[in-house]
Amino acid sequence: METSIVGVGVSVSDRFRGVVEEKSARIENLAPRAQQMDIKVTHRAYHSGREDSTVELTVTGKGLPIVRAEAVDNDKFTALDLAVDKLAEQIRRAKDKRVGLRKRPRGAKMDKGAGVISGVDLQPVSADVLKAVATGEIPIITGAADEEDYTPVVIRTKRFDAEWMTVEDAVDRMELVGHDFFLFIDARTDNPSVVYRRKGWDYGVISLTTLAPPQAELVS
Template sequence: MDTSIVGVGVGISDRFRTVVEEKAQRVEHLAPRAQRLDVKVTHRAYHNGRMEDETVELTLTGKGPLVRAEAVDGDKFTALDLAVDKLAEQLRRAKEKRLDARDKPRGATFKKENGSLEGIDVQPAPVDVLEAVATGTVPVQPESTEEADYTPVVIRTKQFDAEWMTVEEAVDRMELVGHDFFLFIDARSDHPSVVYRRKGWDYGVISLTTAAPPAADIAS
């Protein structure tokens, strides 16, 4: 498995490279089909340099979907340990789900008459969650290369190409990237949708339906 290390605002020492290679052996043991491990280390300083942290991002590529993990700490070696632990846990959980799927095929079906899903432990989103998504009251601040004023809340934006997949595939992908939600296009309905983690192995799904605006609105 190839390993790539990139530093943003921080130098990469030989000692850190040696530790990464040691950690890569552990990852390769858990994912023998993996082909490449990308490690990105980002140094950030906040509030005139009074607060600093190191972010380590891991991206594992191979035959199948990407697997990502990220951790933040004041020391990059500690952040690396935390990120590798997260990545290992995601790989273990994905393996358990594959084994469980062999014993208990999911075979989910979509009921057009009532819009429900059967054969998978996914529940419709609560009304308050749908309202929060629809109103979009949380301000989004795009990433900037310049240091902004310190704030305890940092909201980053990312853009990805749309992917068509089933709800089951979206749940699996969410587990692999280690997020609490995953945005996709439902292959059954062609609607933008998002799956999210509730408790344990319980998940939820939100789908957006689109309709053409009234003719009067278009004319105005």
């Protein structure tokens, strides 16, 4: 498995590269189809004098869904250890889940004859929520100190290409990236949807019912 290391605000030493090579062997044993592991190390210094390092790991391979994990610590070697542990745990959980599903199906199940999904909580989102996001009533703060609505809480934004998949596949992808939710396009309905973990259920699904925009009335 090849490795690629990028440092943001910090230099990457030969010692760190050596440790990464040792850790990559562990991941390769757990995921033999993995072909590439990208490591991003970001160093941040704060006005208070505190410093920390974030290590982000992304594993890709032919026929292998993307697996991600990250960790933060004031020492980048410790952050690397924590991120590798998370990544390994996510891969193990995904393997155990596939074995469990073969023995005793759980979670989302599709009755092809009836066209009904069971084992998940389906919650359609109203158009009002979508409109509030689109119009800025629910703002996204970048964290810039000169913003009118500045807050120390920074909301990270990421953009990805849309992917069509089943609910079951989305659950698997969520487990592999180590998140509590996963955004996708439901291949059965073409609706934007999110799978997530919830109490009392294995998983939940939130779907947006897409509606055509209202036609403007013609004024004679």
